[in-house]
Amino acid sequence: xxxxxxxxxxxxxxxxxxxxxxxxxxxxxxxxxxxxxxxxxxxxxxxxxxxxxxxxxxxxxxxxxxxxxxxxxxxxxxxxxxxxxxxxxxxxxxxxxxxxxxxxxxxxxxxxxxxxxxxxxxxxxxxxxxxxxxxxxxxxxxxxxxxxxxxxxxxxxxxxxxxxxxxxxxxxxxxxxxxxxxxxxxxxxxxxxxxxxxxxx
Numbered sequence: 001x002x003x004x005x006x007x008x009x010x011x012x013x014x015x016x017x018x019x020x021x022x023x024x025x026x027x028x029x030x031x032x033x034x035x036x037x038x039x040x041x042x043x044x045x046x047x048x049x050x051x052x053x054x055x056x057x058x059x060x061x062x063x064x065x066x067x068x069x070x071x072x073x074x075x076x077x078x079x080x081x082x083x084x085x086x087x088x089x090x091x092x093x094x095x096x097x098x099x100x101x102x103x104x105x106x107x108x109x110x111x112x113x114x115x116x117x118x119x120x121x122x123x124x125x126x127x128x129x130x131x132x133x134x135x136x137x138x139x140x141x142x143x144x145x146x147x148x149x150x151x152x153x154x155x156x157x158x159x160x161x162x163x164x165x166x167x168x169x170x171x172x173x174x175x176x177x178x179x180x181x182x183x184x185x186x187x188x189x190x191x192x193x194x195x196x197x198x199x200x201x
Contacts, residue, residue, distance in 0.1 A: 001159065001197070002102065002159060002160070002161045002179065002196050002197065002198050003102060003103060003155050003159040003160070004102060004103035004104070004105060004153050004155055004159060004160045004161070005097045005102050005103070005104055005105070005160075005161045005162075005193065005198060006105045006106070006107050006149065006160060006161065006162040006163075006178075007090075007093075007094070007104075007105070007106050007107070007162075007163055008106075008107060008108060008109075008140075008162075008163065008164035008165060008166075008169065008183065009083065009084075009106050009107075009108035009110065009114075009118070010083055010108065010109075010110070010165075011165040011183070012090070012163060012164060012165050012183045012189075013086045013087065013090040013091070013094070013106065014083055014084065014085055014086050014087065014090070015087065016082045016083060016085055018082060019079070019082045019083065020034055020035055020038065022078060022082060023038075023075065023078065023079065024062075026074070026075065026078060027059060027062060027064045027071075027075070028064070029062040029063055029064070033061075033062050033063075034058075034062055036061075037057075037058050037061040037062060038058065040057070040058070040061070041053070041054050041057055041058075042054070043109075043139065045111045045134075046109040046110055046111055046133050046134060046139055047133060047134065047137075047138075047139050048111070048112065048133070048134040048135075048137060049111075051072050051073065051075075051076040051111070051112070051113065052069070052072050054111070055067075055071075055072045055075045055076060056072065058075075059071070059072075059075070076111065076113040077113055077116075077117065079113065080110070080111070080113035080114045080116065080117035080118075081117045083110070083114065083117070084114065084117040084118050084121045085121075086121075086123050087186065089186040089187075090186050091123050091126070093186060093189060093190060093193075094123065094126045094127060095126050096190075096199055097193065097198060097199065098126060098128070100198055100199055100200070102198050103128050103129070103153060103155075104126065104127050104128050104129075105127065105128060105129035105130070105131060105149065105153070106118070106127050106129070106130050106131065107131045107140070107145070107149055107162070108131070108132055108133065109133045109139045109140050109169075110132045110133060110134060111132075111134045112132070112134045112135065114132050114134070115130070115132040115134065115135050118130055118132070129149075129152065129153070131145075131148075131149055131152075133145065136148060140164070140166075140168075140169040140172055140173075141168045141169045141171060141172025141173075141175075142172070143172065143175065143176055146172060146173055146176040146178060147176060150176065150178075156177075157176055157177030157178050158177055158178075158179065160178045160179065161178070161179045161180070161181075161192075161193065161196055161198065162178045162179065162180040162181075163180070163181050163182070163183045163189050163192070164180070164182065164183060165182065165183040166182075167182055170182045179196065
């Protein structure tokens with residue numbers, strides 16, 4: 001029996017089309033150039049490296065060599081705030097799972113700034129547990145992050161359902177015994193949760 005449903009955040013609950021345009025406009029560069037550099041060093045950032053390490057490198061790469069701590073902080077917050085805007089259908093899934101009696105959690109490979117942004121987001125009240133990789137000191141698909149969540153939930157692995165848009169992260173969850181499915185759409189996730197007996201048809 002599934003007792004907890006764990007959702008990834010980026011591209012699973014949130015897929016903000018405005019992210020790159022907002023960041024590019026703020027520093028006066030092109031969306032194309034910013035996109036080229038956005039993911040470089042992101043894994044280290046999600047693992048907990050300082051804002052300056054990630055944003056300083058990105059700003060220099062897109063032609064903004066002069067920056068200060070205030071701009072670094074602003075970019076980190078803008079990035080995290082934008083990623084923390086959930087799609088309405090995804091937010092409804094969180095509410096429906098909770099209303100059905102399941103524990104609801106979010107497990108995201110994200111920087112420290114996301115912990116702050118998500119903790120103050122409106123949807124946070126509909127989530128029992130929020131796990132951010134930078135805070136935990138481990139990133140998906142490292143087995144340690146799934147094992148830590150399992151321990152904190154106080155459940156057996158087979159009692160946890162998880163969805164993520166990256167197959168490697170799904171495979172990592174399956175390897176520790178979770179029920180896991182690669183995210184395709186909100187409707188597909190809903191149908192899967194019905195199959196698992198979490199939600200009613």
